[in-house]
Amino acid sequence: MKEGATGRGLSGIHAPMVGREPQRKRLADLFGVAKAGQGRVAAILGEPGIGKSRLLEELRAEIERSDGSARWIEGRCLSYGHTLPYHLVIDVMRSLIGVNASAGEAEVREALERVLRELLGDAWEESFAYLGHLLSIRLEPAMQARVSVLDFESVKRYVSSIVLTIRALGARGPVVLVFEDLHWADAASADALVALMPLLGDLPVLAIMTSRNDRDAPGWRLVAGVRDLFGDALTEIRLDPLTSEETRTLVANLLEIESLPAGTRDVILAKAEGNPFFVEEVIRMLIDRGAILRDGNRWVANANVADVEIPATLQGLLLERIDRLPQASRRALRVASVIGRQFGVSILERLLEAPRR
Numbered sequence: 001m002k003e004g005a006t007g008r009g010l011s012g013i014h015a016p017m018v019g020r021e022p023q024r025k026r027l028a029d030l031f032g033v034a035k036a037g038q039g040r041v042a043a044i045l046g047e048p049g050i051g052k053s054r055l056l057e058e059l060r061a062e063i064e065r066s067d068g069s070a071r072w073i074e075g076r077c078l079s080y081g082h083t084l085p086y087h088l089v090i091d092v093m094r095s096l097i098g099v100n101a102s103a104g105e106a107e108v109r110e111a112l113e114r115v116l117r118e119l120l121g122d123a124w125e126e127s128f129a130y131l132g133h134l135l136s137i138r139l140e141p142a143m144q145a146r147v148s149v150l151d152f153e154s155v156k157r158y159v160s161s162i163v164l165t166i167r168a169l170g171a172r173g174p175v176v177l178v179f180e181d182l183h184w185a186d187a188a189s190a191d192a193l194v195a196l197m198p199l200l201g202d203l204p205v206l207a208i209m210t211s212r213n214d215r216d217a218p219g220w221r222l223v224a225g226v227r228d229l230f231g232d233a234l235t236e237i238r239l240d241p242l243t244s245e246e247t248r249t250l251v252a253n254l255l256e257i258e259s260l261p262a263g264t265r266d267v268i269l270a271k272a273e274g275n276p277f278f279v280e281e282v283i284r285m286l287i288d289r290g291a292i293l294r295d296g297n298r299w300v301a302n303a304n305v306a307d308v309e310i311p312a313t314l315q316g317l318l319l320e321r322i323d324r325l326p327q328a329s330r331r332a333l334r335v336a337s338v339i340g341r342q343f344g345v346s347i348l349e350r351l352l353e354a355p356r357r
């Protein structure tokens with residue numbers, strides 16, 4: 001067992017990725033092609049909890065180990081993001097300039113100007129006007145005049161400024177451009193990125209999209225649009241559920257526990273249906289309930305583990321976990337769920353301090 005997990009997995013427990021080696025290798029090979037100056041696009045598709053984010057984590061770790069010049073830029077969609085125009089593109093730009101969602105206007109302005117001056121030299125101002133407008137920065141009158149008539153031209157201007165910036169960035173090393181959770185994307189971002197993708201062909205850029213198989217979502221138009229544009233040149237990676245053997249290996253890797261009763265193990269395997277996140281949440285629940293205990297450097301199942309009822313669905317597991325939280329924690333969780341997926345701690349603290357109505 002390895003300590004110090006990252007990502008959304010079990011705190012303090014890290015297991016090798018299981019059942020995704022061929023997919024990891026395909027992405028690594030695509031990065032090699034992109035690094036040579038031939039832009040590539042990949043789509044990772046699969047149900048919630050199937051391992052899309054974990055696959056990206058493994059790829060990022062591998063790239064960072066092997067190529068110190070590579071830049072990893074990612075934008076994540078919010079669960080309510082379809083109502084927020086350009087929110088995915090904005091998140092990509094925040095990642096590119098190195099600020100988070102809670103950064104104030106002054107910090108965003110300074111970061112954008114610094115990055116554009118560094119990458120574009122004396123030509124930085126025009127891109128600053130359009131990208132600053134995208135990031136809701138108050139512009140100087142001369143710059144504001146450039147964007148005051150933006151309407152149908154806005155997508156073209158935003159895209160050209162982003163491409164110019166990425167092209168300059170690519171001259172310094174390969175770039176991995178990630179768009180996560182496209183099933184929550186807004187239509188404006190999808191349209192902008194459909195326009196962006198063909199312009200990456202001669203750049204050292206690997207663009208990766210992740211999405212559930214939700215063809216009715218606004219963000220699916222990006223997947224469909226890229227299919228139309230690239231045809232067979234688009235690499236689609238569909239993540240299937242883990243096999244029973246792979247799921248057993250995952251459980252063993254997570255806990256290295258030999259005292260887990262066969263019946264309990266079989267229930268986990270049956271209900272997980274090959275979903276890695278479900279397996280992690282079941283094990284988390286058993287630990288929280290004291291049915292699995294830490295004994296030095298190993299985990300031991302107590303005599304009551306077989307009596308613990310395991311919910312049938314991932315939603316049921318998460319609700320069971322929430323129900324066991326203290327009242328203050330449940331309130332914090334409710335408030336956080338309203339803010340969104342990403343936010344600064346200070347925002348949550350201020351809202352929790354506000355008087356209740």
